[in-house]
Amino acid sequence: MAFSTEKSRRLxxxxxxxxxxxxxxxxxxxxxxxxxxxxxxxGRGSRIYDVDxxxxxxxxxxxxxxxxxxAHPEIVQAIAEAAASGAHFATATPVELEVAELIQKxxxxxxxxxxxxxxxxxxxxxxxxxxxxxxxxxxxxxxxxYHGWHDDLLVSSNVMxxxxxxxxxxxxxxxxxxxxxxxxxxxxxxxxxxxxxxLQRAVANHPGQIAAxxxxxxxxxxxxxxxxxxxxxxxxxxxxxxxxxFILDETVTGFRIAPGGCQEHYKLSPDLVTFGKAxxxxxxxxxxxxxxxxxxxxxxxxxxxYGTHNGSRIGMHAARANLRVLTRENNASFRxxxxxxxxxxxxxxxxxxxxxxxxxxxxxxxxxQIMFTDRPAIRDYRDFCQHVDxxxxxxxxxxxxxxxxxxxxxxxxxxxxxxxxxxxDVDLTLEAAEEALNKANSLL
Numbered sequence: 001m002a003f004s005t006e007k008s009r010r011l012x013x014x015x016x017x018x019x020x021x022x023x024x025x026x027x028x029x030x031x032x033x034x035x036x037x038x039x040x041x042x043g044r045g046s047r048i049y050d051v052d053x054x055x056x057x058x059x060x061x062x063x064x065x066x067x068x069x070x071a072h073p074e075i076v077q078a079i080a081e082a083a084a085s086g087a088h089f090a091t092a093t094p095v096e097l098e099v100a101e102l103i104q105k106x107x108x109x110x111x112x113x114x115x116x117x118x119x120x121x122x123x124x125x126x127x128x129x130x131x132x133x134x135x136x137x138x139x140x141x142x143x144x145x146y147h148g149w150h151d152d153l154l155v156s157s158n159v160m161x162x163x164x165x166x167x168x169x170x171x172x173x174x175x176x177x178x179x180x181x182x183x184x185x186x187x188x189x190x191x192x193x194x195x196x197x198x199l200q201r202a203v204a205n206h207p208g209q210i211a212a213x214x215x216x217x218x219x220x221x222x223x224x225x226x227x228x229x230x231x232x233x234x235x236x237x238x239x240x241x242x243x244x245x246f247i248l249d250e251t252v253t254g255f256r257i258a259p260g261g262c263q264e265h266y267k268l269s270p271d272l273v274t275f276g277k278a279x280x281x282x283x284x285x286x287x288x289x290x291x292x293x294x295x296x297x298x299x300x301x302x303x304x305x306y307g308t309h310n311g312s313r314i315g316m317h318a319a320r321a322n323l324r325v326l327t328r329e330n331n332a333s334f335r336x337x338x339x340x341x342x343x344x345x346x347x348x349x350x351x352x353x354x355x356x357x358x359x360x361x362x363x364x365x366x367x368x369q370i371m372f373t374d375r376p377a378i379r380d381y382r383d384f385c386q387h388v389d390x391x392x393x394x395x396x397x398x399x400x401x402x403x404x405x406x407x408x409x410x411x412x413x414x415x416x417x418x419x420x421x422x423x424x425d426v427d428l429t430l431e432a433a434e435e436a437l438n439k440a441n442s443l444l
Contacts, residue, residue: 005038038406043058056405059429060408064277068322074325088312093316096115108260108264112296115310115316120148123274125298129305133303138189140213141155142192145193146220147214151185154175156174159412160174171190171191196238212247212272217262221413224368236268236270247272254273254276257365257367258365281322337418338365340426351433367416369414372393399436405433
């Protein structure tokens with residue numbers, strides 16, 4: 001049967017005048033997905049199914065929130081059992097303690113744990129905590145890094161024309177949204193990533209004023225951009241030497257790169273770490289963890305962090321089951337995702353080389369992105385803005401849908417390998433990619 005998304009089209013038309021861009025997040029709407037998004041109905045394992053009955057191998061996996069794939073039986077059971085005995089109490093619960101203890105065993109610096117609902121909320125708490133503990137006001141963040149949609153860090157995170165960015169030595173701070181507090185970004189310092197010399201200069205230009213340096217372990221808002229050799233270690237050393245807290249944002253990389261995330265993989269020792277996405281295995285669960293002497297400032301609202309749904313009971317049950325599966329058999333799930341991702345990335349590289357397409361495939365473990373560029377590598381935000389053909393990537397991904405492969409069409413995002421993905425999924429995906437490229441060439 002011919003590929004059809006007619007029911008999705010009709011549902012999209014129903015959303016007009018009701019929902020904004022067909023959903024509750026702009027990244028799910030027509031800006032990324034073309035004329036209209038595909039409406040998904042259910043998922044299981046590595047597959048997702050739309051309202052028209054089409055089946056896809058899912059490499060988007062809820063933007064990384066599903067490390068075990070869709071509807072993993074142990075997660076389903078945990079959610080059902082928790083819901084049957086009460087959705088939420090907003091009290092102390094044993095399961096909250098159990099999840100915190102599991103995180104302590106996995107994450108090297110998690111001397112204290114505080115739960116939230118989203119990565120954005122966890123980062124908001126981290127920023128307030130850093131300012132409260134240090135008595136300093138300024139926060140240093142990097143071009144191209146996204147740390148949530150709150151005012152203080154919502155700057156220089158979107159793809160822009162290179163001409164708008166200013167000099168590397170003096171970046172233009174570009175707000176990512178209208179409606180920001182007019183003074184919110186006055187205390188935000190923006191620096192190009194992967195450049196230790198420029199970071200050192202920025203710190204020297206603001207002596208005794210910077211509360212925290214905030215970074216992703218892997219730049220994940222511009223595809224996948226690994227840190228340069230020794231960069232994160234140099235950043236950490238610089239922060240320590242200047243009394244600056246080092247905040248590592250693992251909202252994207254946590255419980256995916258390694259059991260202890262990027263801090264384990266790159267042998268780091270941050271003061272604070274934020275987690276989200278993969279922690280709740282599809283439910284809204286986030287966490288802020290860190291050194292006791294910093295985290296204990298949250299006691300009795302000294303640095304205030306409240307929330308009715310913090311440590312949500314059903315979310316905690318899902319997170320507990322998730323962490324147990326991820327660490328089973330000496331962390332076998334991480335070995336599986338790294339191996340599967342490497343096989344897929346090698347296959348993509350060979351395919352595009354055979355087709356004569358200028359493409360680089362960058363990955364760190366199970367996170368990967370295909371970048372249409374003639375550059376040998378993309379190393380930072382400015383590289384991405386100047387050299388990555390986002391329209392070509394979007395066209396390629398949308399061309400995979402009729403062949404049963406689903407991913408985010410946004411070049412600034414990335415794809416994810418999960419425990420549910422198999423060698424067969426890799427083979428079918430590479431076959432679909434070759435068919436899509438052949439069809440595109442035949443239309444030229």
